Amino acid sequence: MLWRIVRLAIGLAAGIALWWTCGDVWNRALAVMTQPLMKLDRRISAGDLVAVGHTIVVQPTRDTMPMATIPADQMTFNVILLVGLFASNRAPFSDRNMKAFAIAFAIVLLLQPIGVFLSIESTYANQQGVWSDQHYGDAAARAWINAEIFYRLIGMFGVVFGAWWMVAGETISAFRPRRK
Amino acid sequence: MALSRRQAGFLVRFAILCVIFYIPIAIPSIERVTVAPFTRGLASVSGAILRMLGQDVVTSGTVIRSAEFGVDVKNGCNAVEAVAFLAAAILAFEAPIRLRVIGAILGSIILEALNVIRIVTLYLLGRYHRDLFDMFHLAVWQSVMFGVAVLIFLIWTSRATKHAVAHR
Numbered sequence: 001m002l003w004r005i006v007r008l009a010i011g012l013a014a015g016i017a018l019w020w021t022c023g024d025v026w027n028r029a030l031a032v033m034t035q036p037l038m039k040l041d042r043r044i045s046a047g048d049l050v051a052v053g054h055t056i057v058v059q060p061t062r063d064t065m066p067m068a069t070i071p072a073d074q075m076t077f078n079v080i081l082l083v084g085l086f087a088s089n090r091a092p093f094s095d096r097n098m099k100a101f102a103i104a105f106a107i108v109l110l111l112q113p114i115g116v117f118l119s120i121e122s123t124y125a126n127q128q129g130v131w132s133d134q135h136y137g138d139a140a141a142r143a144w145i146n147a148e149i150f151y152r153l154i155g156m157f158g159v160v161f162g163a164w165w166m167v168a169g170e171t172i173s174a175f176r177p178r179r180k
Numbered sequence: 181m182a183l184s185r186r187q188a189g190f191l192v193r194f195a196i197l198c199v200i201f202y203i204p205i206a207i208p209s210i211e212r213v214t215v216a217p218f219t220r221g222l223a224s225v226s227g228a229i230l231r232m233l234g235q236d237v238v239t240s241g242t243v244i245r246s247a248e249f250g251v252d253v254k255n256g257c258n259a260v261e262a263v264a265f266l267a268a269a270i271l272a273f274e275a276p277i278r279l280r281v282i283g284a285i286l287g288s289i290i291l292e293a294l295n296v297i298r299i300v301t302l303y304l305l306g307r308y309h310r311d312l313f314d315m316f317h318l319a320v321w322q323s324v325m326f327g328v329a330v331l332i333f334l335i336w337t338s339r340a341t342k343h344a345v346a347h348r
Contacts, residue, residue: 001335008327016319073318080323085330146206153205153261154198157326161269162191166183 004088011087015080019073027051027072034113034120043135044124058120066131068123075115078156082108085164097168104163111159115151122148190272197268205255205264216242219258222292226253226299235303244299249307251299257317259295259325263288266329273333275340283336287329294328 031049034056039045046065047058054073060066086092086101125136125144132141204214219242227239237246242253255261267284275283298321306313 001338004334005331008331012320012323012327015323016315019319020315077319077323080319081326081330084323084327088331149205149255150199150202153256154202154265157261157265158195158198161265161326161330162194165187165191 004090007092008084008088011084011092012080014087015083018083019077019080023054023073023076024051026076027054027056030072030076030112030116031056033110034116037113037117038120040117041121044120047120056116058123065124066128068120068128070116070119070123072116072119074152075119075156076112078108078112078160079105081157082160082164085160086168089168100167103167104160107163107166108160115156118144118148118151186274190274193272194268197272198264201264201268205260211255215255215258215260218260219253219255222258222296222299223253226296226303229296229300230303233300233304235307237303244303246307249303249310251303251306253299256322257295257299259291259298262291262295262325262329265326266291266332269329269333270336273337273340275337276343279340279343283340287332287336290332291325291329294325298325 028051031051035049038047038049044058044065046060046062047068048061050057050059051072052069054071056070056072058065058068058070082101082104086097086104089097091097122144125132125141136144204210223242223244224239227237227244230237230244235246237244244251244253251257266287270283270287271280273280302313302317302321305316
């Protein structure tokens, strides 16, 4: 277990380095991947997503909605935990672990645009003053902010844990097939 | 790499329990009488430790401050989310209920103790290395908290499995 802890610590450090150095590039990709989701809600469908440093700016293309800035880096740092968990596995550089990591990494990255979309909806439902009141009811505003907070507090890490568990869970003794 | 039925069942139970444990944070009337007093207590303990370390801080509600710097312990900084995550994972696991309850309680105590260290170090970072505060506040400590939660879960599962085999 001690070695697992050491590997986890090294993995977390590597994850932080990855997140810190690739953050801006990833934000640009995230803005592109989140853009199609904006069409799901007519209230914000006129927004163009532009990555600016660690943030994604929602720029209105028509005069129907205000501008907003989303701290996108706060929706992506779950990759740190993902790298840490896979580094903590026995033989972290084995083909098997690397393949499992690639699958889990893809799952986590593909779910991040949903997190950004939740944050955009929550921002427009709750932080745009009169515009929010005019376009979102109380229940909708509460639902969006709860969805965002749930994702940011638990969901984004739950997704990482679930992805790691799905592809690497069989390496954990408790889930190895029982011998008859 | 196929998902076994036990793994899938575990993940479904884990997801449902995560949502259930989120309720005390989500509903303001419940949050006010459960999470909020706990967070104030956490701030008091952290403030007391900082004073023991020679810091001239005062605690007011969830705020710990001095003339130089201050932190406000909010949801997301009180480790309730990491505790919910760990409790959901342990309670979702197939093991005797007594072991699950003991594991969830002990694991939560460890996480909250670690969280006091987080608050104390974040205050000290904010005061002496302001440039590092945001990175540690956002990414480093939050990842460490969940990393430790997973470690506690793995240690607990290995013990719970051994215990189950020994008593079969």
